[in-house]
Every structure is written in structure tokens, then in C-alpha cells.
Amino acid sequence: MGTLISIELALAFLGLGFVVGIPLAVGEVYGNKFVKNLAVLPIVEFFRSIPALVLLFLFYFGAGSLNLNFSPFIAALLAMGFRSAAYQSQIFRGAIKSIDVGQMQAARSIGMSKFKAIRYIVLPQALRISIPSWSNEYSSVLKDTSLVYALGVTELMRQGRYIVARTFGNAILVYVICALIYFVIVHFGVKLLDFLEEKYKIPGYEIKKVTTRA
């Protein structure tokens, strides 16, 4: 049960992070200075500079004191989802900037609007390049779901603690099992991402194994 909730949390955080992270990255690269300085950078800086646990408390207890009563799940989603968005935006931004400007020019030259050029030419290339770093973000976010424990959500860690309390069981054993479960989920997720990286590689642009002798 707890495992499923942890996976659901991670998917929700990563999903929100992706949906918000892409526009943040596009805004940072292509936006005018108002978009960049008044919208993108404040969000990115705020969520990257504050520890995850503090963010969780701010969105749960802090919002509560403003009469915004978020459920623990919503508070966690906003805190951790936007936090992931901030990190993902930087992954995508780096990837977008690594793409030759000629790609954008060629797209504009056949009559694509800036939006279409980003949608059909720049992002498909940038997302492929992002997969290796994104796999890092995935493993961080999945493990950080354990922090949501602090808001009383019964995810994997809290479930573990309940089991320890209920059965007067061996705490070490239970936590080792929790660790193993995290390990297995992260491991298979990373394998899946490796598979996607391989499947969508652009011929001639794959990251090659170094074959020269040092």
C-alpha cells in the first residue's frame, strides 16, 4: 500500500514538474525580459533555494494560517511538484540551449511560427537530450517522497513506521525492506528511461562510448 502511494506521489510530482518545467524553460530561453525576470526566475529561484521539508511545511501549515486549507496531498503536490518544475526547467533549458540556432532559423524560414518551431523542431530534440539528466531528477524526486511522511501522508516510510509500531517488530528489518523497495523502484525507473533514451536516439547524435585509448 505505502509503496503504491509513494509511486503515485512521485508520478504526480514529476508530472506537475514536467508540465510546469517545460514552459519555464521555454520562457527562460525565448521569453522577453519581463517573462524571464518577473515570472520564470522568481519561481525557479524560490523553489530551488528552500529545502524540501521547509517547502512542505510552508505549503501545509503556512497555507493553513492564511485560511487556505490544503489537504496534505495537495500541499505536497504544490511544494514538491513546483520544486521539481524548477529543477526540470534547468535540465530542459540546458538542452534547448545546446541545440544549434540554425534549427530554429530553418524552421522559421519555412514559415513556422516561433511556437510551432519550438513545438515541432526544438523540443523534440531537447527532450531527447534531457533524458539522462531527467533520470537523475526522477530518482531524487522518488526518494524525496519520503519527506511527505512529515505531513502525515501514509507513504512507504510512514507505512514502515506503522508496521514497526503495530508489531513491535524489528525496526532495522522493516527499514531495510523499505530501502530495498526504494532501490528496486528507482532501478527499474532508470532502466525504463535508459530504454527510452536508446529508442529515441537520433542516428549520429547518440552519446557514443569512448573508444579511443587514453
Added chain:
Amino acid sequence: MTQTILKVENLHKSYGKTEVIKGVSFEIKKSETKVIIGPSGTGKSTLLRCINQLDRIDKGQVWLEDVEITKSHIDINQIRASIGFVFQSFNLFTHLTALDNVRIGLMRVKGMKEEEATKIALEELKRVGLGDKIHNYQAQLSGGQQQRVSIARALAMSPKLILFDEPTSALDPELIGEVLEVMVNLAKEGTTMIVVTHEMGFARSVANDIIFMDDGIILEEGPPGEIFKNPKHKRTAKFFSKITQLEGEKAK
């Protein structure tokens, strides 16, 4: 009377404080091939990029047929769709096959159905001699093949004219021929083209008109016979003698 396709009037362009184009005017009629030559850094490429406004112009007007495309309310995307552009560095979309490179504009800009777009794309790829390479990605094509795909990409949009920005300058010598051959055929078939190039052989044999640019202005303009034999300006003559020297050395 043949119809004027493009007219440029008193075009100015600066980068920062440096004025790169200092008032250029010319026009091109349907089915004409105009070749722009001149020393490096004289604004030839910038001029092409200003025509379809990949670079914003500072002053002057450009008309495509009877529409002034430099007006601010003009939908520039729609205009660009009818002006082909071939880049020195090819700029094929790296994540797409040759076929997808050619049909993406038809599908995403013109809103054509996949089947129809594919048909046109295949025709254009055959026209540039690449009917057997349609599933290759950019990295699986030679430079000359890449440039031919990029010409097919421009052709597929059935543009009113095509701008070529030094299309052979990034190619190995033995690959230049295949690209020039495609361009010669296009000229014969009546495609309206403006070509910036250093290929004097192409200029001499294909151009209806040659524009010699120096330091941001058009120094002289005329048919190749005239301009190569009796250049009016010293600067033009000097440029040709340098080029001839270079070609002479190559021949040795």
C-alpha cells in the same frame, strides 16, 4: 512583360553601430536567376536574411509581388512559407528523416494531410536525386546530399522564389558539383532564385543578372557577359582579378 516577384527598396541594416547594408535596391522578375557576388563581409548574406526577415531590417521596403512584406501588420510566417531559404550550413532538422524534413512544412505550416504531403515530398526528393535516401537522417547523408534535401525542403513549399545563402561554401570540393547541378536544373525549369555564391562558373553560366556588392552597397549590376568582361568599377575588376588568380593557382 514579365511579372516582378521581389522588389527591395533602399534597405538599411545595422548591427549595433556598424551599418552592414547601406541602402540597397533591386528587383527580380519571374523565372530570373540573380547572383550576388562580392568580397566577404559586404552584407550579401545579411541582405538575403533581411529579405525574408530572419534579420529585422532597420529601414527600407521589400515587396513580394504586390504586397509590401515589411509592413508591421503582415503575417511574416505566411510570407516566409512562400520564400524558400537554403542555408550555407544546410540546417536539416536533425531528429527527422529526409522525408520528414521535406514534408514537415507541408503538414505543420500548410496543414496538409500526411498522404498528400508525402506525395509531394517524394517528388521533390526525386527531383534532387535522392529518391533512395528518404529514410536517412542528417548524420547519414553527405554534405552534398544534406544540401539537396534542404533544397527539396524549400521546393516542397512551392515558393515564389528561393534564396540561396552560399549553398556550396561548406561543402567538400567534390560535392559541390551535385548541388550546383540541382540548382542549374532549377534555373532551367524557371525557378526564381537569388543566389549568394563564390562559384564564378555558376554565376557566369546561369545568372541572368549579377549584382556586385561591396561594403554594404550594390556597386554594379548587369548580365554576366557585361560585368565579367567590362566591369565599370575598379573594385569589381580587382575582385575578378583576385578570383582569376586564385582559380589559376588551383589549375596549376
